[in-house]
Amino acid sequence: MSQLTFTLNDGNKIPFLAFGTGTSHFKQDVTEPASLAIEKGFTHLDCAQVYQNEDTLGAAIKASGKPRESFFVTTKLSSALEPGDTVSDALRKSLTRLGLDHVDLYLIHGPRVSFKDNLKETWKGMEEAKRAGLAKSIGISNSGAPEIEEILSVAEIVPAVNQIEFHPYFLSVHGTTYELNKKHGILTAAYSGLAPLHKAKGGPLSPIIDQLVETLSKRAGKPVSPAQVLGKWHQAKGNVLVSTSSKAERLEEYIAIPTLPDLTEAEVKLIDDIGRTHFFHLYVGILPV
Ligand SMILES: NC(=O)c1ccc[n+]([C@@H]2O[C@H](COP(=O)([O-])OP(=O)(O)OC[C@H]3O[C@@H](n4cnc5c(N)ncnc54)[C@H](OP(=O)(O)O)[C@@H]3O)[C@@H](O)[C@H]2O)c1
Numbered sequence: 357m358s359q360l361t362f363t364l365n366d367g368n369k370i371p372f373l374a375f376g377t378g379t380s381h382f383k384q385d386v387t388e389p390a391s392l393a394i395e396k397g398f399t400h401l402d403c404a405q406v407y408q409n410e411d412t413l414g415a416a417i418k419a420s421g422k423p424r425e426s427f428f429v430t431t432k433l434s435s436a437l438e439p440g441d442t443v444s445d446a447l448r449k450s451l452t453r454l455g456l457d458h459v460d461l462y463l464i465h466g467p468r469v470s471f472k473d474n475l476k477e478t479w480k481g482m483e484e485a486k487r488a489g490l491a492k493s494i495g496i497s498n499s500g501a502p503e504i505e506e507i508l509s510v511a512e513i514v515p516a517v518n519q520i521e522f523h524p525y526f527l528s529v530h531g532t533t534y535e536l537n538k539k540h541g542i543l544t545a546a547y548s549g550l551a552p553l554h555k556a557k558g559g560p561l562s563p564i565i566d567q568l569v570e571t572l573s574k575r576a577g578k579p580v581s582p583a584q585v586l587g588k589w590h591q592a593k594g595n596v597l598v599s600t601s602s603k604a605e606r607l608e609e610y611i612a613i614p615t616l617p618d619l620t621e622a623e624v625k626l627i628d629d630i631g632r633t634h635f636f637h638l639y640v641g642i643l644p645v
Contacts, residue, residue, distance in 0.1 A: 359399055360614035362594060364516040365541035368493045370461070371400035371428050372591060373610055376547065376600040383408045389602045390416035396607040399427050402519075402598050404465055405450055406434035414455035429456060432465035432497060433478070443481025447490045462491035463519055466642060467503040475503065476510045483513045493517070495542070498642045500533050508540065515542050521639050522546035522595060523586070524631025525556055531632070534593070545596035548638050553582050556636040564630050568623060575617040587613035592624045 361369040375393035377386045386409045390401060394416060403413050410431060417427060431450045433443060447462055462485060464471055464478055471478045482494040495517030496507065507515060518537050522530065522544055537544045552561050565582045572580040572588070587610060590597040601607050619627075 359397070360591070362543060362596065364493055364543055365514055366493055366516050368460070368516070369428075370493075370517070370543065370596055372596055372614060373398060373587075374400040374402040374428075374430070374545070374596055374598040375607070376402040376598045377409050377413050378402070378404060378407045378547075379600060380602065381407070381409060381600060385409065385412045387412045387415045387419070389600075391419060392602070392604060393600075393607055394420045394422070396604065397611040398607065400430070400596070401427060402430045403454070404432035404434050404463075405446070406432070406465065410450055410453035411455075414453060418455055424456065428460040429454065430461040430463065431459050432463040433482075434465040434470065436470045437478075437481075442484070443478060444485045444488055444490055447485050451490065458489060459491050461493045461495060461517060462486075463495045463497045463517065464499075465497050467496060467499050467507075468642065469498075475506050479507045479511060479515075483511070486513060495519070497545075498639075500530075501536055504533075504536055504540065504542070514540055517543045517545050517596070519545035519547060519596075519598065521548045521551075521637070521642070523549050523551050523556075523636075524561055524589065524627050525552055525559060525634050525636035526631075527628060528632045528635050529637070538594075543594065543596060545598055546590055547598045549590050549595065549597045550583055550586055550599055551636065551638055552631075553586060555638055559634050559636065560630050561627065561634075564626060568619070568627075571623075572617060572619070580616060581609050583609055584613050584616055585619075586627075588616060588619045589624060589627050592619050 360372040375398040493516040495515040497519040
């Protein structure tokens with residue numbers, strides 16, 4: 357199945373759906389779950405230095421037998437640089453673990469956590485890593501207005517992506533981060549994007565999602581799931597959706613999202629309006645509130 361892609365501000369393409377190797381796979385061997393995701397059609401694989409599984413993600417990529425160009429691999433600079441290391445040195449270590457000669461996207465993982473005192477220099481290092489061909493695109497994660505503005509004050513290359521927690525229950529506070537990303541041509545990648553369906557279950561969106569499940573199922577002529585409805589909301593927002601699962605059925609459900617009929621503007625607005633009435637934040641302290 358060919359993947360829906362968005363075009364980044366540097367001209368590179370990024371697949372809409374990503375399979376993540378953090379959260380439930382954190383510090384776990386991901387050879388099996390990542391192989392399953394690849395088998396189910398995921399090409400965008402999201403990893404990080406701190407997940408401590410770049411090596412087994414690399415093993416799954418290799419075992420697939422598919423050419424390197426068929427994958428979009430993201431990893432993240434999570435920890436402060438080791439003494440004497442540049443950003444490129446840290447990325448080379450990740451690449452060795454992944455068994456690759458470049459990543460498609462390299463992100464600063466936690467600017468407020470590990471790079472508070474040297475964010476500008478770290479961004480300059482990210483730019484060097486891109487110029488050296490070690491990363492095709494570079495970006496940030498967990499960044500609000502202060503981090504974005506600090507980076508932009510020195511950037512020759514504007515971040516291509518800002519990967520943040522993002523779902524309708526985030527709009528009341530972080531709708532502005534999404535808008536700021538958009539203003540600067542930075543694509544929002546949403547992690548925990550399906551949280552309203554499980555981690556924040558039973559909120560005010562529940563009846564609306566149920567209603568849209570019915571509407572969209574009729575429009576599609578086949579059953580549509582709540583995750584697919586929320587996935588269509590992310591697609592309409594132009595977000596990359598970074599999710600994960602160890603279950604074949606859920607991976608199949610997610611990968612089918614782009615093939616389903618789109619939500620109308622009114623339906624997207626309905627989700628926005630109800631989402632704004634309730635705030636839920638999973639990763640407290642990572643993004644400013
Ligand atoms: N940049 C960052 O700081 C950051 C932070 C967090 C996450 N991430 C990335 O984003 C990826 C996804 O994050 P996420 O796990 O928070 O995404 P998510 O899409 O919100 O949640 C996926 C998880 O929810 C479970 N799940 C799905 N549907 C469910 C249901 N109906 N009932 C109960 N559980 C259900 C899945 O388990 P099953 O295996 O049972 O399907 C899976 O573990 C991570 O792996 C990582 O790559 C990045």
